[in-house]
Amino acid sequence: MAPRHFERxxxxxxxxxxxxxxxxxxxxxxxxxxxxxxxxLGGTTPQMAISREEIFGPVLPIIEYDDIGGVVDAINxxxxxxxxxxxxxxxxxxxxxxxxxxxxxxxxxxNVVQFLHPNLPFGGVNNSGIGTAHGFYGFKAFSHxxxxxxxxxxxxRILFPPYTPTVKKLINLTVRLLG
Numbered sequence: 001m002a003p004r005h006f007e008r009x010x011x012x013x014x015x016x017x018x019x020x021x022x023x024x025x026x027x028x029x030x031x032x033x034x035x036x037x038x039x040x041l042g043g044t045t046p047q048m049a050i051s052r053e054e055i056f057g058p059v060l061p062i063i064e065y066d067d068i069g070g071v072v073d074a075i076n077x078x079x080x081x082x083x084x085x086x087x088x089x090x091x092x093x094x095x096x097x098x099x100x101x102x103x104x105x106x107x108x109x110x111n112v113v114q115f116l117h118p119n120l121p122f123g124g125v126n127n128s129g130i131g132t133a134h135g136f137y138g139f140k141a142f143s144h145x146x147x148x149x150x151x152x153x154x155x156x157r158i159l160f161p162p163y164t165p166t167v168k169k170l171i172n173l174t175v176r177l178l179g
Contacts, residue, residue, distance in 0.1 A: 001034045001035070001036060002034065005034075005056070005057065006029075006031065006034040006035075006036060009036050009055070009059055010031075012053065012055070013039065013059055015048065015049050015050065016041055016048045016049070016051075017041075019048055020043055020045075021042065021045075021048065021061070022042050022043050023040070023041060023042075025038070025040040026038045026039035026040060026058070027039050036057060038059075041061045041062060044062060045063065046074055046077075052078075054082075068093055068097065071097065072096070072097060072100045075097075075101045076100070076101060076102075080103055080124070080125045081104070082103065083104055083105045083106065083107060083114065083115075084097065084101060084105075084107075085106075085107050085108075085110075086106065086109070087108075087109055088108075102125060103125065105120070105122060105123075118134065118135045120134070120135075121133075121134060121138075123137075123141070158170065
């Protein structure tokens with residue numbers, strides 16, 4: 001890990017623990033090696049900096065909610081996330097969260113694997129990014145399809161001047177028949 005990132009994660013974790021969060025697992029650090037062990041933080045709140053920033057590291061803040069409505073409200077109160085990770089065996093709960101939120105992607109009972117799947121689009125919405133990447137979807141997103149029509153023969157040509165003697169005869173015949 002880069003020294004700057006190590007310092008950032010350390011500051012976020014120290015701030016959280018000074019505000020009441022507890023290290024449930026991990027927490028070992030070695031500044032000389034820029035080593036930060038995988039860490040679970042319990043008792044974190046949405047107001048803590050670690051809960052409001054993209055972490056990109058081995059620290060997982062856990063925020064407890066009394067019901068799924070609180071989870072959905074918390075997700076919808078902030079910027080749209082790049083991904084929502086739902087860990088639940090209850091299909092109704094999973095579908096409720098998916099239906100009531102917006103995010104770049106959703107991964108159920110796993111994490112990060114949707115990023116690795118070559119046949120799924122990966123990307124965000126609004127603050128978390130625009131467009132998708134990876135595989136076919138990335139190719140489509142970063143390509144411009146250009147339509148080219150070559151009109152080799154068209155009946156429509158008889159509608160536009162200059163009119164040939166044959167087209168003039170057809171126009172006169174049509175006018176007589178309809179008139």
